[in-house]
Amino acid sequence: MSGPAVAAVRRAVREFLAAIEAPAELCVAVSGGADSLALAEATAYVGHHRGHRVRALVVDHGLQDGSAKIAADAAAAAKALGADEAEVRRVDVTGPGGPEAAARKARYGALAGHDLVLLGHTLDDQAETVLLGLGRGSGPRSLAGMRPHDPPWGRPLLAVPRATTRAACAELGVEPWEDPHNAEARFTRVRLRTEVLPLLEDVLNGGVAAALARTAAQLREDSEALDTSADRIFTRAGGVEGLDVAVLESEPAALRRRVLRRWLLASGVRELTDAHLRAVDALVARWRGQGGVWLPGNLEARRCRGRLCVISQPTTRGD
Template sequence: MGSPDPLSAVRRAVRDFLAAGEPVLASGELFVAVSGGADSLALTEAAARAAHRRDVRVTALVVDHRLQEGSAEVAATAADMARKLGADDARVLTVTVEGRGGVEAAARGARYRALREALPAPDRLVLLGHTRDDQAETVLLGLGRGSGPRSVSGMRPLDPPWGRPLLALPRSATEGACAELGVVPWTDPHNSDSRYTRVRLRREVLPLLEDVLAGGVSAALARTAAQLREDTEALDVLAAELLRRARDGETLDVDVLTPAPAALRRRALRTWLLGAGVRELTDAHLRAVDALVGEWRGQGGVWLPGNFEARRSRGKLCVEA
């Protein structure tokens, strides 16, 4: 048999994703993030088709970032299109984009916060239209920034409350699905603005890599992400057990941590620090805290974001605001 047509491929990917995650449908509600682009529209149609067979209600969530003139009309059109494609309801969430890290990061943060806050309960799921091409871009960003295996492993298909059924499909599949449905997606002007890093990766870097390496780069990067994700998850299990053994109330027992490989120690320390309220941890932060175990010379404490300090005293690690 030949390859399925784009619409069938999208529908099958969503159907298989929901079948594998049947417990997430127990609430009878499913949410889909909709921008009006090809990825989210194809996803909405397939999600509504699959969910309705299970008597699950689908709500489309459209985020209006208010970054360009006419954004309210664009959001309203996307909501209307989602209803026509089968969504039982569609809501527009208006956000204010501000904060550090540039417009891209600030908009992403505002979008995810709005989607999360729109959920009526923490066990609900929001489907996102990320494709294999988005995964490839994420992996390249992680490589370029030296962010480590956790970043290079890319996006997870299921990372509650987020679900990404289309990660194995190329962007061309969603575009083809919309063409089959007779739907004209909205094209975000920001997606052609070369001031944004992802746009340059999409329009310049990936096409060059495809040309130099004779094709298949996006698929190869996605496979790399999947392999690294499996390795990372295995290490996280081992690190969780190390952390469990090292815990002594709110502190950690250095004697338990010291014999462990540094990679496991840093994973355990990351979980411990996040649990204590420390945020925006970098590799440099983790290595500095790990040095209190693996390179102990009586040094002082380590300053951490949020005005926290990690220090070693009498064979224990502690972290305090």
Template sequence: MSEPLALVRRQVREFLTGFKGVEGEVCVAVSGGADSLALAEATAYAAKRFGLRTRALVVDHGLQDGSDAVAKKAAETAVNLGIDTAEVLTVDVTGPGGPEAAARKSRYAALREAGGELVLLGHTLDDQAETVLLGLGRGSGPRSVSGMRPLDPPWGRPLLTVPRTATVEACAALGVEPWTDPHNADPRFTRVRLRTEVMPLLEDVLAGGVAAALARTAAQLREDTEALDTLAADLFTRAAVDGCLDVTVLASAPPALRRRVMRRWLLDSGVPELTDAHLRGVDALVGRWRGQGGVWLPGHLEVRRAHGRLKLSEPVPTT
């Protein structure tokens, strides 16, 4: 057995060993590319040990001519690699944010609806590094820079420490020819330029190991973020009163914890598309209070400070 194939199988086996929540069946998202096919074979191989059935979920976005044939071939290949059953999910790609964002949103919605307790995704170490760079470039904060979680139910990502080259070599060892998505070579897409231009340049300038270093940074930040989230959950419990937030409770907390509490409060209240600027504006009603007016948020909502509490207004009707 080749070392790359053994590595992929080992990572999937260890992931399923550590995940106790799945019973009966595990689903795998399969595109037909090297990452997902290597993952599918490794999942089928490991599932026998755990007495699990396996099901491949293939999403047909319908964005390219012949996409239905590609999806059908991916499903057939997954079954040939040992997956018990496979099904093709046809989606309608619409919505804001450009084709990348719309396709991603529709894909995840379809996988969530069709999948069970656990859906494995073929994201690799290289995908993690690209995610970290995107977060850094957009100034999205530690939550984004901490990258993708190995387990974020229902999503499971066993291959986040496996380089993309290993999945390609694993497929070669299996005698499988993966499908190459033309979109993965289209420079109109941000991730493609990161993959083909930025990452090779960084690897050259910094003498290699950049992808692994970015992945380690993500893991470290994720641990810090989860610790802060735990502290913020306790603060939220003490500060939340009748749908409002108690300013006295929040005032003595560090800003990083306050903003986490505010983020949870606002998201739970249905505020869409929060940005760092929104949260810092709301935080100023506590940390830099000078009797100022409220802060307007997306959805025609306003947060105001009154009688020692932060209150969220009802949406203002638009004409």
């Protein structure tokens, strides 16, 4: 018989799968930690009752001695917990942004290519994400945290505390692997987890992680409503080929900037910052005949004859 923690994880997976159109094969990312092992067991249990096949995907980052054995042990544990298949994918962790960002990019690249991949992010991970966004001033999209379903990624455990996944592993008689990187204070998330959140919980008398997760959910709902309105304005203003300033200038800033953001991303602008977005917005809201706005990728946003357009400037900035 399963205990209350195992039942809570299974219930979260059952509710998640009932809310989406789940494919025949459910993939689960497994690291060997408590969150992913609890998720793998719940996915196998619930998935098999629903007629799904379950595949465990283990990413070997190769960042420490013995990583191949750790990955193989994680795959074996997933099979023992009910997964139909388990495979290890080795990646090279390189690139800009520091080790955390490089590892994350490599991991998501290795996991891509499936209709649905379930990830073991918990309520505590969501709280950390919201705090990171708040500290960086990243705006409402970042504060809205991780989406439960952001195809192909699925996160059934965003309302489940980390303590519950640990308890589930204990009930299952499984000893999870403890990643030594999770104890290294040089990583921002580790300090948030071990220093900042415990301090906030103490000062505010508990419930901070759950409150941050609720805030993220509320902001996601607000953002989705604003995005729906912005989509209609985007179409009315002209779409990717260029935007009619007359349509935009009467809209509230929150909607107008969402339209501009969608347009700039669709036009090929990458690494779009808040400063870029506000500079382009000034071509609408504070038009004084100024020149264009230089954007990443040698692109420039200009206002011409009452319309906004993006042009390529491959060698020089242009006027």
